[in-house]
Amino acid sequence: MEPLDRDLEEGLLELPSEPMMLNMGPSHPAMHGTVRIVLELSGEQILKADVQIGYLHRGFEKMCERGTWSQVFPYVDRCNYVSPMLNNVGYALAVEKMLGVTVPERCQYYRVVLGELARLCDHMICSGAMCMELGAFTPFLYYARARENIWDIFEEETGARVTHSFGRVGGMASPPTKYFKDMVRAAVPRVIALIVEGEKMLLKNRIFLDRLEGVGVMSKEDALALGWTGVVLRASGVPYDVRKAHPYMVYDRMDFDVPVGTAGDNYDRFMCRQEEIRQSARIIEQALAQMPDDGPINIDDPRVVMPPKNDVYTTIEATIQHFKIVMEGLKVPAGECYSYTEAGNGELGFYLVSDGSGTPFRVRIRPPCFASTQGLEQLIKGAMIPDVVPTFGSLNMIGGECDH
Amino acid sequence: MSKRVLEILGERFGHDVLETHSQFGDDTAVVNPARWLEIATFLRDDSRCAMNMFVDITAVDYLGRQTPRFEVVMHLRSLERGHRVRLKARVGDEDGQNAEIDSVVSVWKGANWFEREAFDMFGVVFRGHPDLRRLLMYPEFVGYPLRKDYPADKIQPLVEFRNVPGKLPPFGPDEGMSFGRQTHDYRRDEPGGEAN
């Protein structure tokens, strides 16, 4: 395993006492995700921390250079497995940006709704896992139960519970089911109710609050300089939300607020997530109301979208189309583009380089929690060991995304 | 909307801004790697640019397509003005040697891990980086996986594998991801005879 490459001498200079090394991870009970933190302690206090990631590096970017543009979707899915739909949509938007196409309105609303549902899951799991690691197991069970409600919808729509691979360039894999709106309308209130119940258990809990409030404070300027985005940045008081700052799809027609923290500590991060869940619920409501009930889901361009399967088996034109897209891949104009969306943890960026062929030349993912995790070191320096757990939890590091 | 930034850069740094283009709505400036740090600092401090949000640093390997071989790509955003710009610098020669560029950690400390990752994956050395070591791969790893000439399925195990008698590997030599579409075969100059 990787040795701690800070020499002890300078540690000795700073401290009369012998500092103690503590190794958290890569598989630590009190920390989800696979990260290893090498701590240098004096007693309970953390003098130095070396955060080492990469234990879940799966070569995402390398694999993308080996298939067609559409074969990237399964990989994006597994980058952020807590809210795969957001990554799906993000990547689809990036490729569509290069192709210069926009999907039909119905599809945009569909994407928004599914995306926000995924955001619900993301925030719930983050909060849930965090309080589980703080010993509050019951709220986690509530949140997990609430997530099941949403996953039922995903399963109904996409056929998969977790990794949907449902996004497509120029549309979605299939149109919404007949009962889509009813299902969502029925599920969301139940989810919110469960969340409220969970909150009741947490927000009056002295221990919980003490471990959150005033712990892991990140100032506005540092958060910016560190490249933080999303909830963690907003909790530090910067109202930056891609959905507001650079509205994509139909977010500009949605009326929702961006919760902003004041202190930038764990508590703010936690509360921002809780509030965003409610905002997402609002967005879903409006989106469902505005979403047209019929109309095409995919753009009408044989060079991009797959033909209907039954045509493929019966007509030569569809067969040719299918062949072209599957065997050669859809051709993306040569060039480079950076597309960014608001994912669960913040700005999810895709920097794509195409050489005009059916295969990506380079797919660069800019994972939001990569930036936030590198802030962990600063957050826990000088803190106590127990503070590592809630701080790390509140950053919501997703292994697959952070380690690519 | 950030074409303005390109103009500012142009008039401030003259022909050290090698080329600029705006494609798919992104504005890009390819700059002289020697003045990388200087330009970065300017972009952050100049009130008209105010690029105080660091977004991303990565590299791209154009083996056999252009020299210098690597492109270091940086994305920046301004919180106040809400505009973005992409900064690129070309470094490194054919065999991947002396790919070096200044580190911008002193400008945005967020660049720290991003530069470490770029170093880890491409072997681009960032001068003046506080601690430049591998981030995602383990120290024992030899080579730079995201370079085009690193075979995607070449593993370097840390623990020796058990040999289970009669157990087949999950992928045979001709199976798995190496499924042979005309991907970027850095040895061939032309895309095969497929054109005929």
Next chain:
Amino acid sequence: MATIKIDGREIPFEQGDTIIRAAHRAGIDIPHYCWHPGLSVAANCRMCLVEVLPPPGRPAMQLEILQWDAAKGDYVSARKPKLIPACQQGCAPGMEVLSQTSEHVEEARSAVQELLLLNHPVDCPICDQAGECRLQDYWLEHQRTGKRMHQEVVHKPKAVVFGPTIVYDAERCIVCTRCVRFCEEVAHDPVLSVSQRGNVNEIVISPGKQLDHDYTLMTEHVCPVGALTSVDFRFKARVWFLRSARTVCQGCATGCNAYLDYDPRNNTPCRHRPRDNEQVNKYWMCDEGMLSYKRAIENRLLTALVGGEDATIEDALDAVKEQLAGFGDDASRVAVVLSAQHSNEDNFTLLSLARTFVGAKNLYVSGRPLGRGDKILMSEDKNPNTRGVMQLAGSLAPKPIALLLDAVKAGKYSFVIALGAELEVDEQEALGVLSKLKGLVTIASHDGPLVRAAHVALPAMAWAETDGTFVNRQGLAQRSEPALTPRGDATAGWDLVTRLGKKLGYAMTFKSLADVRRAISAETRTDSGANGASGAARTDADRTATKPEVSV
């Protein structure tokens, strides 16, 4: 030079050019099925229709048509320009042609494409052409609409056997008559013709005849769709898994330029395709050559042999040292056999070993025996590099192998170093004679008499595995790219010779192919005989570099 304008782009043309030929030369691709640069014009696919603007001051030639007006729900009369097949219309100076920029043209192409696909079967999954099929490409480029005809399609015979090498599928056929014209005009064996008319027409073979001339596989190659398939390649590989290397055919002294398509996943060659070269093979190759790709893997010498037993190359080289004890003493007792089967580089290395270091004056050349030739492409000399060997040897010209045997019978030689395995004389007596030798070392890529006779045999790379230059019968030196990764212990011939020389204590310094090439050009510059070779080598390299990759 006179020029025409295509889509506003000025391109030159030569006297008698058609629009499409001028465009093709300029690298502009005007979609076409029936036109082929090497064949006469049929103008029956109508895919290459273009709009030719009238000369200034002249009215445009226009057609009265009835156009469907969706708003009115009725046909209204309209006018549109008369389109002209680019493959038939000759160029006139200053002519202005609209190809992609005219919506009339795009409309026409889409219509033509739709017509061609009307009765096309849903065969792509089982069709060898899929992936390199014009119908597929042009549908995506020019039609992109679904099927409007819902009636049952016309059914025609499938898998009709035209001959030993070609199978025909009438349903896929668009009757562009390329194959018919090829048989008539190039192969001079008009056995194919079109029968019936309208949408039931198909290609038929003359009664009682077979498609069995020497160029049958070319009919498959010129077929723009999957109608004609070669028995050899049928169902063997999917083309999108293949890579291509620019090689030179090894079948005979003509040295046709070819693409060697191989499957990188299992490192096997799959087929030869002709590579256009006006100077050598135009657009054609003979069946023999098309099938000669198999020699890359068949009957190969894959390990070093010492006394017929497998050995590592190192051991073999040691064995050579013993076998050739007293080798250097008397150069007159040493004979060196060059090979018309191997590349210039291999031969030159052996030559320099013989001339510079050993000082041997006795050169011979081995190769395959003469075969059938014709007036079109096939030459009787079945060796790809005879001319090259002669040019390299220069003044002291290598003698045929028969003389070597006589000399050996007469006990003139005791040592022979040979390149290549083939002999054009009867094997049995050759073996008998060669057994007299004190030491026979053979460096060969394939198995053969010389290998069987050799005391020590070293495995060389076949042409498909290494970079080599071959000089064809016109004296045109042509590079051949490596395609496959070497099989077995096969090593580059020049490298083997160098190591052999080192083993024997000579200071041979070739470290890379580049060294050898430099040495060759250094020598040929002084030697007038091979100026053609090196000069041609340059032109050839240029040509392959600048040749526009336009599909024909």
Next chain:
Amino acid sequence: MGDMTTTPGSSVRVLEGSETGFATTKLDALLNWAKKYSLFQYPFVTACCGMEFMAMASPRFDMARFGAEAPRFSPRQADLLWVVGTISQRQAPALRRIYEQMADPKWVLAFGTCASCGGFYDNYTTVAGIDKIIPVDVFVPGCPPRPEAVLDGLLLLQDKIARGTREPGIVKPRRDAAVLGANLVKLGKKDKAAP
């Protein structure tokens, strides 16, 4: 190990085929029965499959029903190692160390395709199946597997424990008509009419 023959009516089960044949008695069976329902598990959760693992622990698919309730976050106290998710080359030493820290008797369950064979990460950084590093008792395919499949895997493991065999087992897809029927209904729900 060889296959197990049971003489009908007798409690003695004779194990043949292995180099040293021996007989097991009811006591062993009893012990196995005990082990079977008191699996203390150590979840080695790395990746996507962790989501489904949470779902398994959560109320709807309640693992506790099968006597595999208590998670032990120290390998020394655990006897069932769940390897949940992709194991990268960098992670491999940690995995092996944890396995070696576990006390016998111990079992390993490979949760998901990545743990079983590396999944579609056939690249420079992923271990193609944890059985290259540690012995595995049960493979649960799926990317990620549905909780039902995992429960099947758990039952399969318990069955193996009861029978005392260590042959690796793989969870097969359900083939019974009920499930197929359900699937068909599910597909039918998709609105074909929608464009």
